[in-house]
Amino acid sequence: xxxxxxxxxxxxxRPSEFKQVFARACKTGNQHLTLLCRQNDQDVARLGxxxxxxxxxxxxxxxxxxxxxxxxxxxxxAELSGLDIVVLGKTSAGQLSKxxxxxxxxxxxxxxxxxxxxxxxP
RNA sequence: GGAGUCGGCCCGAUAAUCGCUGGAAAAUGUUCGCAUUUUCUGGAGGAAAGUCCGGGCUCCAUAGGGCAGGGUGCCAGGUAACGCCUGGGCGGCGCGAGUCGACGGAAAGUGCCACAGAAAAUAUACCGCCAGCUUGCUGGUAAGGGUGAAAUGGUGCGGUAAGAGCGCACCGCGCUGCUGGCAACAGCAGUGGCAGGGUAAACCCCACUCGGAGCAAGACCAAAUAGGGGAACAUUGGUGCGGCCCGCAUUGUUCCCGGGUAGGUCGCUUGAGGUGUGUGGCGACACACAUCCCAGAUGAAUGAUUAUCCACGACAGAACCCGGCUUACAGGCCGACUCCUUCC
RNA sequence: GCGCCCGUAGCUCAGUUGGAUAGAGUGUUGCCCUCCGAAGGCAAAGGUCACAGGUUCGACUCCUGUCGGGCGCG
Numbered sequence: 001x002x003x004x005x006x007x008x009x010x011x012x013x014r015p016s017e018f019k020q021v022f023a024r025a026c027k028t029g030n031q032h033l034t035l036l037c038r039q040n041d042q043d044v045a046r047l048g049x050x051x052x053x054x055x056x057x058x059x060x061x062x063x064x065x066x067x068x069x070x071x072x073x074x075x076x077x078a079e080l081s082g083l084d085i086v087v088l089g090k091t092s093a094g095q096l097s098k099x100x101x102x103x104x105x106x107x108x109x110x111x112x113x114x115x116x117x118x119x120x121x122p
Numbered sequence: 123g124g125a126g127u128c129g130g131c132c133c134g135a136u137a138a139u140c141g142c143u144g145g146a147a148a149a150u151g152u153u154c155g156c157a158u159u160u161u162c163u164g165g166a167g168g169a170a171a172g173u174c175c176g177g178g179c180u181c182c183a184u185a186g187g188g189c190a191g192g193g194u195g196c197c198a199g200g201u202a203a204c205g206c207c208u209g210g211g212c213g214g215c216g217c218g219a220g221u222c223g224a225c226g227g228a229a230a231g232u233g234c235c236a237c238a239g240a241a242a243a244u245a246u247a248c249c250g251c252c253a254g255c256u257u258g259c260u261g262g263u264a265a266g267g268g269u270g271a272a273a274u275g276g277u278g279c280g281g282u283a284a285g286a287g288c289g290c291a292c293c294g295c296g297c298u299g300c301u302g303g304c305a306a307c308a309g310c311a312g313u314g315g316c317a318g319g320g321u322a323a324a325c326c327c328c329a330c331u332c333g334g335a336g337c338a339a340g341a342c343c344a345a346a347u348a349g350g351g352g353a354a355c356a357u358u359g360g361u362g363c364g365g366c367c368c369g370c371a372u373u374g375u376u377c378c379c380g381g382g383u384a385g386g387u388c389g390c391u392u393g394a395g396g397u398g399u400g401u402g403g404c405g406a407c408a409c410a411c412a413u414c415c416c417a418g419a420u421g422a423a424u425g426a427u428u429a430u431c432c433a434c435g436a437c438a439g440a441a442c443c444c445g446g447c448u449u450a451c452a453g454g455c456c457g458a459c460u461c462c463u464u465c466c
Numbered sequence: 467g468c469g470c471c472c473g474u475a476g477c478u479c480a481g482u483u484g485g486a487u488a489g490a491g492u493g494u495u496g497c498c499c500u501c502c503g504a505a506g507g508c509a510a511a512g513g514u515c516a517c518a519g520g521u522u523c524g525a526c527u528c529c530u531g532u533c534g535g536g537c538g539c540g
Contacts, residue, residue: 006141013421049421059171059439067142067425074141074426098426 006074012048012084021048021086026116032096032104033069034088037116045080047073049087056094065093065101072105079113 012018025036040046049066056062069087073080096104 011421018421051421060437063439064425066421071141071426102426 006047006070006077010044010046010077012046012086017046017084018048018050018086021084025086028108028111028115029088030104030108032090032093032101033108034090035108035112036086036088037083037112039082039116040084043081045073045077045082046084047087048085049089051087051089051093055091056089058094061094062089065089068098068101069105072102072109076106076109080109083112083116085112 012021021036021038024038026038028035028037047070049069051062051065053062056065073085093101
């Protein structure tokens with residue numbers, strides 16, 4: 001069963017916080033999603049979602065992608081601690097099934113840990 | 123049994139675990155703003171959509187006057203209001219249950235009607251028909267032919283030189299009266315020889331109606347800052363205010379240069395609310411009583427996993443709130459009614 | 467949340483207000499020209515005027531409703 005919570009302080013809420021991530025980002029991704037990441041000064045990982053209507057047109061599909069990203073983030077938040085992450089959705093993300101999205105996210109989290117934690121920590 | 127019409131309802135179900143979020147209670151911490159934890163409880167739709175109409179609410183004047191402009195358009199009712207709904211009338215479709223209709227005015231005026239055709243609305247006569255005589259002209263006529271989407275009521279009989287509402291009958295149309303109906307309208311009787319094409323989703327006329335902006339409205343709190351410099355104009359001005367004028371309120375105004383901030387709270391869900399019963403009404407709906415509280419987020423909550431069952435799950439996600447319309451849509455359930463066939 | 471504009475040939479656009487022929491450039495194809503190619507000349511094909519319904523004798527044009535695309539305010 002899943003553990004871990006997803007409280008308000010684990011989210012990016014201010015426009016300024018988003019701007020910081022966009023300004024000094026460590027970027028990974030594939031054809032479905034783009035992940036932007038930078039280190040914060042806190043113990044927890046924080047998540048922000050930017051799923052544009054331009055890429056995923058219907059609100060139902062947008063909400064579905066956001067929910068699955070949040071759930072997957074919640075499962076992996078211990079490994080991601082100390083990072084601010086912004087997830088950008090692309091057109092193909094709205095067409096994936098639940099299982100496909102989870103497996104895609106699994107790979108992306110691991111790539112993120114390798115790339116960003118090593119490169120930006122020293 | 124089959125085919126169909128109308129109305130209403132549902133939108134996977136159940137259980138467990140982990141999460142998100144509103145409310146309530148308790149505990150702990152506290153810089154007294156709040157934070158964390160635990161328990162209980164609530165948590166997307168019939169279209170939440172398109173934004174095509176109407177209203178509430180907020181600010182501008184309590185939303186005022188005139189012009190311009192827009193909308194609606196058979197009658198009556200319902201409603202907060204409507205372009206919606208109900209009932210009725212008329213017309214179209216259907217055997218029928220039913221269903222559809224921008225359904226005022228063309229004798230108020232203006233415009234337009236290609237080509238063809240004699241002539242497209244001022245009037246008129248191409249082929250014809252008839253009469254007369256100078257034998258290719260004059261007069262009469264509009265029945266027939268021809269053109270066109272559309273040609274000055276239709277059919278029949280009489281009548282005539284040939285014809286013609288010229289006369290008559292029926293149908294259509296107009297006018298008058300009576301009856302029924304609140305009315306739209308219908309029916310009946312009389313009367314007129316026929317008013318004189320279409321187009322108002324062309325301008326327009328008539329009747330009714332419409333002030334503007336929108337919750338990023340608007341109100342408040344805290345923090346920061348600037349209260350800066352320069353130039354021009356002068357109350358017949360500027361702003362609110364939006365096409366114009368009047369009017370009202372407020373105020374010196376405008377432009378250029380450089381710089382900074384944009385955090386939070388309220389508005390925010392008790393409402394033209396839902397459910398049940400009764401009464402009035404053909405109905406839309408209204409009234410009375412009882413009862414219930416049923417999303418309120420703010421980078422934005424409804425999800426994930428497992429198990430079982432089936433019809434194997436369509437279209438699709440609230441963002442201030444309601445009433446409609448329109449559009450998208452896999453299916454399922456219930457009720458009323460119509461037609462056809464067969465049997466008793 | 468509110469407002470505005472545009473969908474016409476493969477591409478870029480006229481025509482729409484004022485109703486009666488769907489047109490231009492470019493591209494494509496064929497022929498000519500040239501030793502060959504480019505340029506040039508001639509000709510042809512290519513259109514459900516975004517979709518659906520309505521008004522009208524007649525709709526790219528007028529009206530209504532959809533669908534798609536773009537822009538602006540804040």
